[in-house]
Amino acid sequence: MQTLLNTPTSRHQVKGSVFLGFLVPMLEFSATLKRLQKEHSKARHIVYAYRHLKDNTIEEALHEDREPRNSTKPLIDILRREDLINVAIFVVRYFGGVLLGVGGLMKAYGLALQLCLEQAQLEPFVVPMQICEWVGLGALEALKARGLKYGVQVVVKETQSTGAWVDLIGAPHLLEKALGH
Structure with missing residues (x-):
């Protein structure tokens, strides 16, 4: 398992929609969510996923914020595949006027996390x-x-x-x- 040392961000655009990615250590989850909700109050969606070790059990969550069901599933899948723990990914979406469909959204959300991971500084996770x-x-x-x-x-x-x-x-x-x- 690996955990995150820095807080990389990403930005990309798909058919007019802008996707902003924020990869953060789990300790910063609540503060980051509040900050993003305040700073991006005009965004259509703020989705997130996390993997967190609590009481020797890995807890996972995926919040789709009114996006179509499973459209953000790549976020949790990538966190699992990369074996990341105590990490959260937020993606802010500004709607660009064109519906992307579930497949297009899956690619766009997954790309936001992949772009963050390209900048991520990781270290082996040690059980606290x-x-x-x-x-x-x-x-x-x-x-x-x-x-x-x-x-x-x-x-x-x-x-x-x-x-x-x-x-x-x-x-x-x-x-x-x-x-x-």
Whole structure:
């Protein structure tokens, strides 16, 4: 399995319709969806697909946003074929006045993802682990900042007068960086 290190985008046009692709790490899913809905409020469709590891099970979703059934299926098929995990693809469509049919839409949506993948920086996926650490209060904000920088989730569990117990969740090599080792 592989996961994404950057956030590539694509743009192409088919018979007047413009397709904008956005490939993002799953951690950015909600924020990206809100941003795209705001920035592209005049777009006809914003479709997405994702593959995400949750509780040792791969969750997949495909949202077609009123497009014909299965017209966006290539998005999930390509994510599977490329063995990508914890990744989401959004495609914004501005309708150009010509109906493309299900086959034309399938090609157009698949191309949006393929164009993003040409720019994608991928790395092998490592199953995240969770550790619990005691952190002095003076070091807590710095740990949170390093966690954000390295993609490690920092959850404060219990705060006391001198420090806090925190759970750190992430890939083992990133946990070491967040902890400053």
